[in-house]
Every structure is written in structure tokens, then in C-alpha cells.
Amino acid sequence: MDKKRYPIxxxxxxxxxxxxxxxxxxxxxxxxxxxxxxSRNAPYGTKAPGEVQRLACASAEYxxxxxxxxxxxxxxxxxxxxxxxxxxxxxxxPVVGIEPALKPAVLSKAHPRVLVxxxxxxxxxxxxxxxxMKYEEDAxxxxxxxxxLMEFVERGxxxxxxxxTFLGSLFRRYLNRPVDCVVLGCTHYSFVRPVIQKMLGGSTxxxxxxxxxxxxxxxxxxxxxxxxxxxxxxxVTIENSLGTEEIRRLGRFLLEx
Ligand code: DGL
Numbered sequence: 001m002d003k004k005r006y007p008i009x010x011x012x013x014x015x016x017x018x019x020x021x022x023x024x025x026x027x028x029x030x031x032x033x034x035x036x037x038x039s040r041n042a043p044y045g046t047k048a049p050g051e052v053q054r055l056a057c058a059s060a061e062y063x064x065x066x067x068x069x070x071x072x073x074x075x076x077x078x079x080x081x082x083x084x085x086x087x088x089x090x091x092x093x094p095v096v097g098i099e100p101a102l103k104p105a106v107l108s109k110a111h112p113r114v115l116v117x118x119x120x121x122x123x124x125x126x127x128x129x130x131x132x133m134k135y136e137e138d139a140x141x142x143x144x145x146x147x148x149l150m151e152f153v154e155r156g157x158x159x160x161x162x163x164x165t166f167l168g169s170l171f172r173r174y175l176n177r178p179v180d181c182v183v184l185g186c187t188h189y190s191f192v193r194p195v196i197q198k199m200l201g202g203s204t205x206x207x208x209x210x211x212x213x214x215x216x217x218x219x220x221x222x223x224x225x226x227x228x229x230x231x232x233x234x235x236v237t238i239e240n241s242l243g244t245e246e247i248r249r250l251g252r253f254l255l256e257x
Contacts, residue, residue, distance in 0.1 A: 009068025016188030017074025045119020100185030118185030
């Protein structure tokens with residue numbers, strides 16, 4: 001079969017990366033997709049980098065065994081820990097990662113106060129420090145690790161008093177003044193964007209890296225001559241290491257909301 005017809009493989013530590021999958025499908029509806037969520041081993045953000053590297057390599061190998069023509073690491077944490085390892089392993093194919101969308105947030109107004117919500121690992125890794133150094137003169141950047149937040153999304157608890165209490169105590173600890181923008185530096189957090197927006201007020205701009213990652217994937221596929229020429233809508237397969245009916249249902253729900 002023509003390589004262009006092979007699927008794009010996407011993985012995350014759980015269901016969060018479906019927020020990136022949605023952007024990919026919206027931008028390239030003719031492609032086929034296989035999404036692998038590793039909920040059984042979630043969360044990644046509070047593990048050691050070596051453990052996340054091992055898990056990321058296992059997910060990548062699995063997607064390759066399913067015929068993936070390109071890999072999208074739809075997880076900021078796995079990108080910060082393992083993207084270089086994956087690119088070294090698979091130099092012959094596009095391997096696209098995601099990182100906190102700091103640039104558009106910093107450029108959105110003059111010297112903004114920017115809150116970056118992400119996992120402890122993403123904020124601790126060298127990749128984020130480099131990114132922060134690039135923009136620290138143009139903005140006040142407040143990194144806010146959110147251990148425990150992805151678990152709400154994994155449970156399908158996207159709104160309600162539980163998550164509001166959780167977020168409220170984080171915001172109280174990190175914010176003594178309002179912020180201009182929030183960067184959602186974890187793919188799970190895009191699914192709780194409405195509650196974050198509601199709690200921080202309507203004038204706070206919220207950014208995530210999903211659309212940028214989808215655009216970069218399209219650019220890399222085109223560069224490698226791997227974009228499908230099919231006009232028909234492609235297929236979307238969602239798999240999860242938990243293998244339960246509950247997680248399958250949540251995956252389908254998140255793809256469609
Ligand atoms: N979805 C992941 C990310 O984008 C992380 C969640 C986790 O496993 O801790 O960082």
C-alpha cells in the first residue's frame with residue numbers, strides 16, 4: 001500500500017491527548033489516526049524521567065507495529081522527557097512533540113502576566129527552562145505545577161464542585177494578583193478549559209498547544225511527501241492500555257465534545 005495511506009500514530013499518558021487528536025482531525029480530515037492512551041500507567045507527570053522515557057518508547061513501538069507513518073507525542077510531559085530519544089530512534093519519520101504555548105501568550109499583549117499550568121515534570125525539565133529563558137524579559141511567567149489535575153479528566157470529571165475546590169486552592173497558592181493569560185501546558189487541561197476560564201474571569205486569555213502541533217504535523221508530513229491525497233474522511237481509532245469499556249466510552253465522548 002502507498003505509504004501516504006498509512007495512519008498517523010498519536011500517544012499520551014491517558015485521554016488528554018485526544019484534545020490534540022481533535023485538532024489533527026479538524027485540520028487533516030482525510031488522514032487515518034490511531035490514538036494510544038496509556039491510562040494504566042498514568043500519571044506520567046509525577047514519575048521519574050527515565051520511567052517516562054521507557055513508557056514513551058513502548059507506546060511509540062506499539063504505534064509503529066500498527067503501521068504508523070508519523071508519530072505525534074500528544075503529551076507535554078513525554079515530549080520534555082523523551083522527544084530527543086524518539087527522534088534518534090526513528091530518524092526516517094516525522095516525530096512531532098508538543099510544548100507549552102508560551103510564545104503566543106507572551107506576544108498577546110505588552111509585558112503580560114502569564115500563568116503556565118503543567119505537570120511537575122514538564123516544568124522541571126530543561127526544555128521548559130530554555131523556553132522560559134527565551135521570554136522572561138517580555139513577560140512575568142508564573143509556572144504552576146498541577147499534580148492531581150489530570151486525574152479529574154481521566155475520571156471524566158470536567159466540571160463541578162470537586163474540580164473547582166481543587167483549582168481554587170492551587171490558584172490561591174500561586175496567584176496573589178490576576179493574570180492576563182493562562183497557558184495550558186498539559187493536553188489533559190484543555191478539557192477543563194471552561195472551568196479554568198470561569199474561575200479566572202472572562203478577560204483572561206487561555207492558550208494551548210493543540211492547534212500549533214496539528215499545523216506542525218501537517219507541515220512535516222508535507223515535507224516528507226506523506227500527506228494523504230484521499231478526499232474521503234479517514235478513520236479514527238482510539239485505544240487505551242486500560243482496555244475497559246469505561247475508558248473507551250470516555251475516549252469517544254472526549255473526541256466528540
Ligand atoms: N497529558 C500529559 C501532558 O500533556 C500529562 C499528564 C500526566 O500524565 O501527568 O503533560
